[in-house]
Amino acid sequence: MSRLGKIARRTFLVASTAVVGGVAFGYYAYKRPFANPLLDDLADGAAALTPYVKIDASGITLITPRADSGQGAYSVQAALIAEELDVELDQVRVDPGPPDPAYYNTALSTEAAPFRSTDDSFAANSTRGVMDAMMKFMGMQITGGSTTVPDSYEKLRLAGAVARETLKAAAAQQTGAAIADLKTSNGNVELPGGGTLAYTELASVAAKIDPVNSVTLRDPSTWRLIGKPMERVDILAKSTGTQAYGIDVEMDGMLHATVRTNPHRFGDVLGFDDSAARGMRGVINVVPVTGGVAVIADNTWRAIQAANAIAVDWGPAAYPPEMDGHWQALSDSFDEDHLDSRFRDDGEVTETLDAATEVIEAEYRAPYLAHQPLEPINATVLVQDNRVDVWTGTQIPRFVQSNVAKITGKDTDQVHVHVLMMGGSFGHRLEDRVVREAAEIAMTRPGTPIKLTYSREEDFTHNETRQIAMARGRGVVGDGRVQAYDLGIAMPSVIASQMGRQGLPTPGPDLQIVAGAWEQPFDIPHYRVSGYRAPELGPVSSWRAVGASTNGFFHDVFLDELIAAAGADPMEERLRLMWHDPSRKTLEAVAEMSNWGAPVAPGKGRGVAFCMSFGVPTAQVIEVSATDAGILIDKVWCAAEVGQVIDPIMFENMVQGGIVWALGHAMNSEITYADGMVEQRNYYDAPGMRLYQTPEIMVRGLENGRDVRGMGEPMVPPAAAALSNAIYAATGTRVRDMPMAKVADFA
Amino acid sequence: MKLTVNGTEHEVDVEDDMPLLWVLRDMLNIKGVKFGCGVAQCGACTVHIDGEAVRSCQTAAADVWGEVTTIEGLGAPDALHAVQLAWLEHQVAQCGYCQAGQMMQAAALVAENPTPSDDDIDTALSGNLCRCGTYPRIRAAVKTAAQKLQEA
Numbered sequence: 001m002s003r004l005g006k007i008a009r010r011t012f013l014v015a016s017t018a019v020v021g022g023v024a025f026g027y028y029a030y031k032r033p034f035a036n037p038l039l040d041d042l043a044d045g046a047a048a049l050t051p052y053v054k055i056d057a058s059g060i061t062l063i064t065p066r067a068d069s070g071q072g073a074y075s076v077q078a079a080l081i082a083e084e085l086d087v088e089l090d091q092v093r094v095d096p097g098p099p100d101p102a103y104y105n106t107a108l109s110t111e112a113a114p115f116r117s118t119d120d121s122f123a124a125n126s127t128r129g130v131m132d133a134m135m136k137f138m139g140m141q142i143t144g145g146s147t148t149v150p151d152s153y154e155k156l157r158l159a160g161a162v163a164r165e166t167l168k169a170a171a172a173q174q175t176g177a178a179i180a181d182l183k184t185s186n187g188n189v190e191l192p193g194g195g196t197l198a199y200t201e202l203a204s205v206a207a208k209i210d211p212v213n214s215v216t217l218r219d220p221s222t223w224r225l226i227g228k229p230m231e232r233v234d235i236l237a238k239s240t241g242t243q244a245y246g247i248d249v250e251m252d253g254m255l256h257a258t259v260r261t262n263p264h265r266f267g268d269v270l271g272f273d274d275s276a277a278r279g280m281r282g283v284i285n286v287v288p289v290t291g292g293v294a295v296i297a298d299n300t301w302r303a304i305q306a307a308n309a310i311a312v313d314w315g316p317a318a319y320p321p322e323m324d325g326h327w328q329a330l331s332d333s334f335d336e337d338h339l340d341s342r343f344r345d346d347g348e349v350t351e352t353l354d355a356a357t358e359v360i361e362a363e364y365r366a367p368y369l370a371h372q373p374l375e376p377i378n379a380t381v382l383v384q385d386n387r388v389d390v391w392t393g394t395q396i397p398r399f400v401q402s403n404v405a406k407i408t409g410k411d412t413d414q415v416h417v418h419v420l421m422m423g424g425s426f427g428h429r430l431e432d433r434v435v436r437e438a439a440e441i442a443m444t445r446p447g448t449p450i451k452l453t454y455s456r457e458e459d460f461t462h463n464e465t466r467q468i469a470m471a472r473g474r475g476v477v478g479d480g481r482v483q484a485y486d487l488g489i490a491m492p493s494v495i496a497s498q499m500g501r502q503g504l505p506t507p508g509p510d511l512q513i514v515a516g517a518w519e520q521p522f523d524i525p526h527y528r529v530s531g532y533r534a535p536e537l538g539p540v541s542s543w544r545a546v547g548a549s550t551n552g553f554f555h556d557v558f559l560d561e562l563i564a565a566a567g568a569d570p571m572e573e574r575l576r577l578m579w580h581d582p583s584r585k586t587l588e589a590v591a592e593m594s595n596w597g598a599p600v601a602p603g604k605g606r607g608v609a610f611c612m613s614f615g616v617p618t619a620q621v622i623e624v625s626a627t628d629a630g631i632l633i634d635k636v637w638c639a640a641e642v643g644q645v646i647d648p649i650m651f652e653n654m655v656q657g658g659i660v661w662a663l664g665h666a667m668n669s670e671i672t673y674a675d676g677m678v679e680q681r682n683y684y685d686a687p688g689m690r691l692y693q694t695p696e697i698m699v700r701g702l703e704n705g706r707d708v709r710g711m712g713e714p715m716v717p718p719a720a721a722a723l724s725n726a727i728y729a730a731t732g733t734r735v736r737d738m739p740m741a742k743v744a745d746f747a
Numbered sequence: 748m749k750l751t752v753n754g755t756e757h758e759v760d761v762e763d764d765m766p767l768l769w770v771l772r773d774m775l776n777i778k779g780v781k782f783g784c785g786v787a788q789c790g791a792c793t794v795h796i797d798g799e800a801v802r803s804c805q806t807a808a809a810d811v812w813g814e815v816t817t818i819e820g821l822g823a824p825d826a827l828h829a830v831q832l833a834w835l836e837h838q839v840a841q842c843g844y845c846q847a848g849q850m851m852q853a854a855a856l857v858a859e860n861p862t863p864s865d866d867d868i869d870t871a872l873s874g875n876l877c878r879c880g881t882y883p884r885i886r887a888a889v890k891t892a893a894q895k896l897q898e899a
Contacts, residue, residue: 070842070879231838238843239834240827241779241818245844248778256773281762300782301769374783374791374844374878423781423844424878456784649838653884657841660880683788683876692869694882 052081052159054095055167055203060087060187063097066148067395068234069373069425071712072650073148075232079225079646080152084160084218086184087199089225094233096419099397143395144430144542146614146710149646153708157217165212170205171197220644229649234421246393246420247453249380254449255284257441258303260310261292263461264676265539268315269293277306286310289440296441296450304455319537321676326537327365330470333490333534340493340533341509344518347526352484356476360565362558364473365737366550367670369466369543370678370686375423376459379435381442382449383408388415388439389449393422395429399502403432407439426661427542430498431464460685461678464498465671466543467491467512471554476526477566482573484526487558489514489551490534497540509533516548516613516717517555521580529555538673544661545613545716552611552717553666553724553738560607560725561734570608570725571596578610582641582705583617586610589639589700594621603627604634605730609721615707616714617641620659622695622722626730630745633663633695633723638715643708645701655715656697662719664689668741693746750811752777753820763809768792770808771817779818779847783876790875793848795821800855818847821854829899830854833892841879849875849885857893 054061062085064077074094082089164184171189172179174197181192188196220226237243262269272293274286282302287294293310297303320326353359379392381404388408394400397417405412422429438452454462469491476484493510500506513531543549563573571591578584587610590596600606603626610619618640625632636659645651669686672679680686701711724735727744735743750757750767752775759774766785771777771794780803783791787802794803797813822828827835830850840846849872856863856871863871868889877885 070840070844072841232840234843235835235838235840236824238840238846239831239850240822240824241847241850242824243843244778247782250776250778299765299769299773301765301773304785372878373842374781374789374876375842376782422842424842426878453782456786653838653841653881656883657877657880660882661878664880682786683784684786687788688876688878689880689882690873690876691882691885692873694880694886697883 052156053085053163055163055199055206057200057203059093060091060199061093061095064094065097066152067096067143067393067397067419067422067429069143069393069395069422069429071148071654072232072647073143074234075230075650076149076646077152077156078233079230080156081160083223083225084157085164087187089230089233091187099401099417142430144427146616146712146714148712149710150615150708153644154217158215161215161217162211162213165215166206166209167199167202169209169212170202173209174202174205226646227644228647230647232650243421245375245423246380246391247375247378247423249391249420249451251380251449254380254451255296255298255445256300256303257294257296257438257450257452258300258307258455258458259289259292259294259437259452260307260312260458261289261437261462262314262317263678264314264317265319265462266291267317267676270313270315272310272312274310276309280306280309285444287441287444289437294437294441294452296445300453303453307455317676319673319676322674323672326468326673327470329537330468330490330534333532334472334488335532338490338532338534339530340513341511341518341531342528343514344527344529346524346528347484349484349486349526349528352476352526353474353486356484358476360473360475360477360562362473362561362734362736364471364554364557366469366553367672367738368468368538368540369665369669370460370463370671370680371426371428371543372456372460372463372683372686373422373424373426373428376454376456377428377434378451378453379438380449380451381435381438383439383442383446385446386414388442389418390415390435390439391418391420392435392438393420393425393429394432394435395425396432400432400435403436404439407436408443426544427546428463430542431501433462433501456683457681460681463671463678464501464539464541466549467494467540467547468537469550469554471551471558473554473558473561475558475562477562480566480568482524482559482562482566482577485524485559485562486526486528487517487555488530488532489517489554490532491547491550492534492537492540494540494542494546497536498542501539512547514551515546516551516611520555520610520612521583521617522559522574522577523579524577544658545713548611548613548713548717549662552609552613553720556609556611556718556721557724557734557736560609560721560728564728569597574608574610580617582702583610583612585702585704586617586619586639586641589702590619590621590637593637593639593698593700594623594635596621603730605726605728607722607725607727607729609718609725611714611717611721613714613717614709616709616711618714618718620715620718620722622719622726624723624726624730627747630747631727631730632747633693636663636695636697636719636722638697639700639702640711640714641702641705641709642711643705644703648701651701651711652699654711655699658713658715659697659719660689660694662716663723664693666720666723666738666740667693667746668739670739748808750808750815752815753817754814759808761808764807767794767803767806767808767811767815771803771815777817777819781844781847783845783848788876789845789848790852791845791848793851793875795851795855798855798858800852818851821851828854829895830857830888830892833888833895836891837884837888839881839884839888841881845875845877849877853885853889853892856889857896861893861897863889863893
């Protein structure tokens, strides 16, 4: 069934609300086969007050509730609304809006259901529907999981269409013209005899009429904006140093703060001596915060200097103090007691392995990794009698709101969260410790805005990191083919660690333990993927691509090892095993782009890798040179199936950047604990990729799929695998551990 | 002490060892210059002193030897410098946080070397981190900026 057909059969209920001097359009509920009626009630009241399109005499504002950490979310969301509303991006304001349950993220829950993205069965779709309803109930206004595009794709176009049709109805009422004779463009309704009425002039009339509840989305062939290069709404500001981020907040009477909390994470504070700090210039106060101390000063640098001058007696952490203990905990988790999921168990794996004369075995490791977006995390909080204001870059404004309410003793609706542009995130801002600490500090000085800024060292040593993970593969090959593939993956649960810090339970298996591995569209006769839940160790959180960031590496490198053992061509054997047509096309695309199969110069090697994550099949080929100075990454080709590329420039930039991100970390970065504390303190310890190491990266977005998907993360999982496979092709050395610099020299 | 920033002279009362970065950001409210690492590892704080690209986080206030130019002094939204125009045309930025530093570094390069090679660009800009990984666009934009200056 076509997407348009599906939409037409749904019922739209839309409210419009008068706002000061204008009108706000909210698109709220459409019937879902599995929605709980209770949830629809909840959404009705809330959404009517929380629009996506707000028009008043001063202009048109598009509300873009998914946060922008650099991925272009504001621009994409604005374009989806503008496409139907018939406005141009340079004539609207874009505002992330307030935290509200109406902005719940549906697509995030869709991928939380244990069904493969390729699975279109009744059971898969109905479970996804239930997960939708749960997410709606919880009002999860979250930016993450590469969900901004899939969540917004229909919703925001509908919001634009409803607003447009209602404005036309208002124009008809005002002029007596028939609606059918009215057209719209550039923020105007065009009248039949020539002449126009600006949306801004129609706002007050539109607020008083019943909104047009039945709209049909435009055919993609008529799109003006979607799929075409657009100028990002923030590009001028970001090209001139005039973009303000959270860290740039400045207000009258504001004071600066920084924290030092226990580097033995979540250990006690046994005592501290702040006498030296209190005497330093500009220091206003030293106050306790959860797990440590904070300095309030008249300048950020002075606060950081003073914080470093405090002597603190830290209590120990609950996790093992040295890395050996962490790896041992993973190694001990490969047993039935720790089995978390076995969603993939095809054929007769155990029998095939038992009967084989030769079993190929390998073990892989992936380290903890820090997010470290370039903007150090920060939050500004102002506590007053009847309200609290929070200014920060966050992916979880609703959690921030409720946590700050608890800390400050206010009602949730007295807490006003102003979401600001983020200088990167990569999942870092799915945590809100910095905001909670800022609220604790601000509580000591009601009426004074407090901006809390972390030093880079504090951020590195207190990062809720990417999970540490280990995998063990066993496989059998024969007749030049992969016959049996058995992969076990052990890691602590990211979701339990992350949600635990929000006080939320996470019942059932954690899909992230096997994400990027269990759902791969390969038809291997005997094929099993088991997830083992290791105990909680160091605090872990969602790092770009989450479980798949490690599992895409494990799954594909082990497959590559089996293919090599079978003596098959890496590309041909993957293609032969792949049953899912849109996925196959990504492999065919990179084979064509890279001219796979053509002779490769001496000293060079090529690796291919594939991973489907977040519903996006992604294939990559990497070419490396083994030089006297070390391994050089020369070229990367990437093809990804996203259903619809919203903007080709942002798409290319994000895919290239995500590959740089993945390769840089795979090469040279990790987080390790010694004496219970993170050893890496700044970028010199974990630099990621720099310009001179950056390969040429060729990107192609494919549009053969059933669904429209987001591309914030899926380029990450195959990249490290393709690099490892290329190094093998060039040198004969298998790199099974990250960071790869431990075993391979890079130029 | 006296500091001249973007052509304006300021009198500031700060410790001799306060980094220029914090004088600019917290004392003079010039926010285009960014705090990234504090130890000259990322380049987000890059400004010009007498045209030379320096890390303001590692330049003590008392050591500033000449006129300071920040991204705001390089060009403005209605009067773009060639580097800013190139950054805009290539839509280099993702989060954008590092880009003021990247542009300051690039501006110093193209002022000194009108026809930078790939190696020249790599050498000049490898001290500037971009966590979003916009490096391929940075390379292209530096070349465009150099061309624009040549044509100007």
